Amino acid sequence: MTADVDIVTFGCRLNAYESEVIRARAAEDGLTDAVVFNTCAVTGEAVRQARQAIRKARRERPGAKLIVTGCAAQIDPQAFADMAEVDLVLGNAEKSQAGVYALQAEPVRVRVNDIMSVRETAGHLIDGLKDRARAYVEVQNGCDHRCTFCIIPFGRGNSRSAGAGEVVDQVRRLTAQGYQEIVLTGVDVTSWGSDLPGQPTLGQLVARILKLVPELPRLRLSSIDAAEIDADLLRCLAEEPRLMPYLHLSLQAGDDMILKRMKRRHSRADGLKLIADVRAVRPDTAFGADFIAGFPTETDEMFENTLRLVEEAGLSFLHVFPYSARPGTPAARMPPVKGPVIKARAARLRAAGDAALARHLDRQVGRTLDGLVESDGRARAADFTEVMFEGAARVGAIAGLRVTGHDGRRALAAVI
Secondary structure, three states: OOOOEEEEEOOOHHHHHHHHHHHHHHHHOOOOOEEEEEEOOOOHHHHHHHHHHHHHHHHHOOOOEEEEEEHHHHHOHHHHHOOOOOOEEEOOOHHHOOOOOOOOOOOOOEEOOOHHHOOOOOOOOOOOEEOOOOEEEEOEEOOOOOOOOOOOHHHHOOOEEOOHHHHHHHHHHHHHOOOOEEEEEOOOHHHOOOOOOOOOOHHHHHHHHHHHOOOOOEEEEOOEEOOOOOHHHHHHHHHOOOEOOEEEEEEEOOOHHHHHHHOOOOOHHHHHHHHHHHHHHOOOOEEEEEEEEOOOOOOHHHHHHHHHHHHHOOOOEEEEEEOOOOOOOHHHHOOOOOHHHHHHHHHHHHHHHHHHHHHHHHHHOOOEEEEEEEEOOEEEEOOOOEEEEEOOOOOOOEEEEEEEEEOOOOEEEEEO
């Protein structure tokens, strides 16, 4: 850590985006010698890691101001205010406000308001979160759904969308800066537009971006809800090769009773139908999915339904989360599955994910792919396949790659 301002980010891409907003705000406010922790609350482990990092920072920088914000701070501000190491706790709405980092001699230690009262989309103070290869644009924040396992709506508030014109302008600016790929991100991206006049759809936003920014080579979506894919989005997938053929679905389970107890809005059949509908119009689409292993009341039979779904749906990429009870959620009051069983089920799901990825990689051998170069010798194909390659290609460029094999995790290729 330097003697200047460090931002320590936990959790999702949206948090990473907002950390850049925080960095810009802190500079404008003249903040110096400080560490800002942008926390995550999706699991108890994420909160534990944040607290551990705060204590470590205080030992390493005894004179620095330690500021805590993000979802964990929004949901339980007092827990962080009670830590002797912490100087200031900010809510998710407050963390991007002008002047909040211009600390007074005797600041109020907790500035956290009711996130449910926030109506405007935060952010849009920077031209996207940029890595060396691609840029991310926040189009939506918050969530109107109340899945029984999830605490995030209480950290993010209700769903609110950025205006289409604002998004298009931002994408145009980033493309002009040379970015070959833009990723649309948010907490519940498929709900974009539901709070805007006329209730436009995500598909309409995607179509507008692709029409009005013809110079953009690649547009990608972050994780989407398996209950929602509108007709316009399906049409874009069918007709527009610049929309990347990869969808990461928030499936969570493959058993209808567990989905019902999770208060998800889709059934097992709905998830399979969505995948089939997309493949019918864009056969080269690859699918990833999030799954929770060991949700309360899950029996062996229910778990087997989830396990079978991986192969039945033809998934390629899995994110597996062992169930972690979040205090204050309905699921935390349900009869739990024993810890060792949760661990074993998560391991079996991950093994199924490894096998699914290997099948996907087998299909790539002999193909020629266009890969966005993320770092020296590493690229990402349109369908999100990670490719390790030999040969010269500039970071941020799109390179033609011939796949010669794979190592079980990534395709192996040579630059054409």
